[in-house]
Every structure is written in C-alpha cells, then in structure tokens.
Amino acid sequence: MIKFLYELIALINLVKFNNLPNNQRKITIYSEGKNYWPHLEGLLNVILKFTNKTVCYVSSSRDDPGLLIKHKNLTCFFIAESFVRDYFFQNLDTDIMIMTMPDLQNYQVKRSIKKVHYIYVQHSLVSLHAVYRHGAFDHYDTICAAGPHHIREIRAIEKKYKLPRKNIFKLGYSRIDNLLKKNFSSIVGASKKVLIAPSWGPDSIIESGLSHKLIDEFLSLKYKIILRPHPQTIKFNKKEIAYISKKYRNNPLFLMENDLTDDKSLYESDIMVSDWSGAAIEFAIALQKPVIFCDVPRKINNIKHQDIFEEPIEVSIRKLIGVIWDGKVPINNIVSLCLKKKIHFKQLNEMFCFNLGDSDKQFLKLLNEIYSKLEKSS
Numbered sequence: 001m002i003k004f005l006y007e008l009i010a011l012i013n014l015v016k017f018n019n020l021p022n023n024q025r026k027i028t029i030y031s032e033g034k035n036y037w038p039h040l041e042g043l044l045n046v047i048l049k050f051t052n053k054t055v056c057y058v059s060s061s062r063d064d065p066g067l068l069i070k071h072k073n074l075t076c077f078f079i080a081e082s083f084v085r086d087y088f089f090q091n092l093d094t095d096i097m098i099m100t101m102p103d104l105q106n107y108q109v110k111r112s113i114k115k116v117h118y119i120y121v122q123h124s125l126v127s128l129h130a131v132y133r134h135g136a137f138d139h140y141d142t143i144c145a146a147g148p149h150h151i152r153e154i155r156a157i158e159k160k161y162k163l164p165r166k167n168i169f170k171l172g173y174s175r176i177d178n179l180l181k182k183n184f185s186s187i188v189g190a191s192k193k194v195l196i197a198p199s200w201g202p203d204s205i206i207e208s209g210l211s212h213k214l215i216d217e218f219l220s221l222k223y224k225i226i227l228r229p230h231p232q233t234i235k236f237n238k239k240e241i242a243y244i245s246k247k248y249r250n251n252p253l254f255l256m257e258n259d260l261t262d263d264k265s266l267y268e269s270d271i272m273v274s275d276w277s278g279a280a281i282e283f284a285i286a287l288q289k290p291v292i293f294c295d296v297p298r299k300i301n302n303i304k305h306q307d308i309f310e311e312p313i314e315v316s317i318r319k320l321i322g323v324i325w326d327g328k329v330p331i332n333n334i335v336s337l338c339l340k341k342k343i344h345f346k347q348l349n350e351m352f353c354f355n356l357g358d359s360d361k362q363f364l365k366l367l368n369e370i371y372s373k374l375e376k377s378s
Helices: 002-019 034-050 083-090 148-161 174-181 210-220 231-236 238-248 264-268 278-287 331-339 345-352 359-377
Strands: 027-031 055-059 074-078 096-099 117-120 142-145 167-170 193-196 224-227 254-256 271-274 291-294 322-325
Touching (some): 002 083, 027 034, 034 055, 034 359, 117 359, 142 359, 148 345, 174 359, 193 210, 231 238, 238 254, 271 278, 271 331, 278 345, 291 331
Parallel strands (some): 096 117, 117 142
C-alpha cells in the first residue's frame, strides 16, 4: 500500500513538473536519495544565492533533505525509482541536468529525447576507469573533475575507445570542502574510537563477512566502534545490516550509523578502517586522520579497466594516508602503527583536488560557460 502511494505521489509530481512553464525549469538537479545530498547541497545553494536562475530539485528518496529547501526560485519533486523516473528522464525538458549518478543511458535511466545538457558531478574521489562500469560516463556532455586524475582518466578513455571529446571542468570536490568548513569538537575519552566505513560489493568488509571479525577484535580491546555502511550496502544487503545491528545492539561500545548525511562520527573518530572506499580518502585528506586498509581484493567494476594505463587513486594513495592490514598482525599493533602516520594535507590536496574550499562557487563559472554556448547555438 505504501509503495503504491509513493508511486501515486511520484506520478502527480511528474505531471506537475511537466506543467511548469519553461522559464521555471531552466536547471534540474537529480538526486538518487538523501545520502547523495552532501554532494549536491553546496551546488544548489550557490545557484540559488548567486544567480536568478530557476531550479528544480528532483529526488528518488522521500527523506532527501533537498526536498525541504524553500526558495522562490526552487521547486522540489519526489519521483521514486520506478517507471515514473524512467519516463521523467526520457521526456525531460530542461536546459541543464545536474547528476551524480553514473551509467546514464546504459540502463533504465536514459537521456531525454529533447535537447538537454547533462553534467556529471563526482560523488567520490575514486578512479573513473576501475571502480565504475565500462561506459559509465560516455553519455554525459560535461564531466566535473574533482582532481587531475579524473581528467587524465576521461581523456585516456576517450582516446582508447575513440569517443567524442567531452567538456571537462576543473571543479574540485564539494564533500571535502564541506568537511573542512564544519567544526565539530572531538569527544575525548579513554578509549580510542574507530570508524569502520567500507565500500560495497562481494569482497567488501560487510558483504564478505570480515566486519564480524573486525568488530569482535576491536570490542575485545575495549575500542569504541562505529560501523558506517555504504548506501548501496544498506539498500541491497538489508539482511546482513539487520543481523549486525541485532548481534551488537546491547554492546555500549558499538554503534551502527545509517545516516550518511551526519558527519559527527568522522570528527569524533581517531582512525578509520576501510577497504577500497572513497570515504577513506575523504577522511584522510579533509580531517588529516589515518586509515587502516583491510587487504581484500580490489573493487573493480570495469572488466576493461586494464585498457586504461592510469594507476587508480584508490591504489596510489593507500600508503600516503594509512597502513595496509593483512589480517595476521595483531590489531593493536596495526592501530599503533596507523596512529603514527602523518597526513600531508597540502601535498594531498594539490595531487587530488582542485579549488580547495571554493569548488561550489567554481560551479557558477561552468553554468555561465554552458549558457553562453547554448545561447550561441539557439
């Protein structure tokens, strides 16, 4: 019944969107859900604050914080994830669509039959040719690069597969900028606080079952543990998440954190334990805290990744921001080694991030560039 109600609401919102005058849907932002809000919040805010352009914020999640924003130039819509969303995308009528969802055109979500300029905004610092599927970015008009590695990867992909040359914009990474701006005070205690923040997939910490060993070992040493599952794990592995929650729910040293819009645990934690998650890179660069990397098989979603001769950032950065744990060395020893790691903030940002602290405002330059081209072509 609830699912039917959501579909009905989505259908009503689809009609409302399509009935808007053209001048009220110049720019559209699409979000898969609340956990992607931290990557879109800054962009939406600068557009509303520094331009007079109208924006539509469209989300597939009812609890997306973006749907609650009130502004005279903003209209918000919930469109669920089913046939309503598919129809919405195929018939989309807007000047610019901003998304942080890869694989446009490759699966259910298609480019519009109308003339729309599609912009991809990064929701992770990881590589584009190994972590994402083959062709994940081929159908975007503009790719926003978080750092130099993204430019090298996109150009290498285009050259290898003889693809049209895309517009690449040196944007930076809003997520790190936001972490730097916030000022949470760390909670000082006798016990070290460990944040376990894995990626997702069959070999990742939770899906592989390694999380139980990690949690048990840390708890036996009286460490405080926060488990922060990846949004895709929460979405597709509900049984395992429920099992872990039930198993440790009576232990006062354990906390499961499913709301990834809340960053408090990042500031409170002394170290992070991860696998191949982009969250580990954000944690180290923004907060200058070290990471223990579990030595599990690499997360590779592109079977053709070896066609591109660029070392992925998630490989090259590991020894710069943490230590690799093979599961054999006592965890206490690894923690001690990890805490001695020095994070070279300036060096890392120059290597992997553009426009530190200013990425959202840089987005306005991109909008002006695109609108200038659209006006010339019309």
